[in-house]
Amino acid sequence: MRALLANPRGFCAGVERAIEIVERALESHGAPIYVHHEVVHNKFVVNSLKEKGAIFVEEINDVPLGKVVIFSAHGVSEAVRQQANKLGAIVYDATCPxxxxxxxxxxxxxxxxxxxxxxxxxxxxxxxxxxxxxxxxxxxxxxxxxxxxxxxxxxxxxxxxxxxxxxxxxxxxxxxxxxxxxFPDIKAPQKEDICYATQNRQNAVKTLMQDADVLLVLGSNNSSNSNRLREIAEKMQKNAYLIDDVGEIQQSWLIGVDTIGITAGASAPEILVQEVVNYLRAHGTNEIIEMNGVEENTHFAIPKPLRQIPK
Ligand code: SF4
CATH class of the missing domain: 3.40.1010.20 (4-hydroxy-3-methylbut-2-enyl diphosphate reductase, catalytic domain)
Structure with missing residues (x-):
């Protein structure tokens, strides 16, 4: 069996920025700090940040008065912003630009x-x-x-x-x-709203699945972009599985498979991909191929007050 690794895959610039904001805020203010909603939709990332002292809340009113609050990469409504102000919160906005x-x-x-x-x-x-x-x-x-x-x-x-x-x-x-x-006169956005990372990861999976029989997508159930990657393979009449980590792989998925495709949603870290690669090597995969793909150079700056704080 051989494995093809989609390129690009995994962390996008918005996710890297959001995680960095939480880590630097923890460093600057000390634990606990509050994060409105999962900062990015990935179990591994959220659990790692919990261990460092982040408390995730779904309702802004669950944050005590005067605490540090981070808005997740998904963004918040105006009502949530206003309520955070009323609570006297020190706000860092990790909304993806x-x-x-x-x-x-x-x-x-x-x-x-x-x-x-x-x-x-x-x-x-x-x-x-x-x-x-x-x-x-x-x-x-x-x-x-x-x-x-x-x-x-x-x-x-x-x-x-x-x-x-x-x-x-x-x-x-x-x-x-x-x-x-x-509505023939409907106005389109000035620039495409589906982000570069979503487009690149979907295109990479389309290419990959021309050669692969099965797709493994590293990503959490609630990750929108990860689910879309799984669906692309399914639309190409291939089996595809969304997994949080290597522990969810079932041996039966690999029976009779010649080529397995691997990708990761924009909120899934590369370490999870490498654990899958190690598993496959140990289970009869003798060839691991990095696919060619679009090079991503996007980087988003973190808020000014956190720039001097080490990660
Ligand atoms: S997937 Fe796109 S919109 Fe979402 S955080 Fe990443 S770059 Fe931003």
């Missing part, structure tokens, strides 16, 4: 009196945060499927759309096409 870009787009379009249609997954924290950029709470409408587009009954002259950053490129294009057929 590419999510902030979407928030700004939504706010800008609202000022221009557009109704914004957000393509995204209901209940995902990024979507909650983006919906929560609506000043009046009524000018952003969520669509998740083609059926949702069908049901839209809008007579607004000024319509615009935006998307969650971690969607399937192909599924989203279908929804955008349907929106454009239904």
């Amino acid at each position: 590419l999510v902030t870009k979407v928030h700004k787009e939504v706010a800008h379009k609202q000022k221009q009196k557009y109704k914004v249609i957000l393509i995204g997954h209901k209940g995902h924290p990024e979507v909650e945060g983006t919906l929560g950029q609506s000043v009046a709470g009524a000018n952003v409408e969520l669509v998740e499927t083609l059926a949702d587009v069908d049901k839209l009954n809008l007579d607004n002259k000024r319509l615009a759309y935006t998307t969650q950053t971690t969607l399937s490129i192909d599924d989203t294009q279908q929804i955008v096409n349907a929106l454009q057929v239904k």
Whole structure:
């Protein structure tokens, strides 16, 4: 058996920045510090930060008065920001700058009196945060499927759309096409909202799965971009498994497999991939091949007050 490693895979610039913010805030302020929602959707990362003294809360009101609070990479609504201020919190914002870009787009379009249609997954924290950029709470409408587009009954002259950053490129294009057929004047975002990391990892899996029989995706269940990677392989009629770590691999998945593909979602660290590689070597894989791929050079600066603090 041989294994092909997707390239690129794993950590994106937004995730690296978010983790660095939590680590430096811990170093600067000492434990405990509070993190609103899982800073990134990965069990391994969250557990490591818990061990260092981060406390993860789902509700901002669960943070005691005057404490350090970090907003997760997925971003937060205006209501959460305001509530953190009321609590006298020292806030560090780990929202990925590419999510902030979407928030700004939504706010800008609202000022221009557009109704914004957000393509995204209901209940995902990024979507909650983006919906929560609506000043009046009524000018952003969520669509998740083609059926949702069908049901839209809008007579607004000024319509615009935006998307969650971690969607399937192909599924989203279908929804955008349907929106454009239904509302020919709908405005597109100035620049693609699905982020570079999501696009690169999806394209890498498409390439990889031309040669692989099975795909292992390192990533947690609640990671949107990891789930989209699994779905790509499934759409290519291949078996694909989303696993948190090597311990979840089942021997039966590898029976009769000649080539296994491996990738990792944008919030999964490389150490988890290497543990899988070691496992496969120990179970009959004699060839490990790093695929060629797009080189990523994106880097996001951390907030100024934390820059002098060592990790
Ligand atoms: S997946 Fe994209 S939007 Fe999300 S944190 Fe990474 S770079 Fe930012």
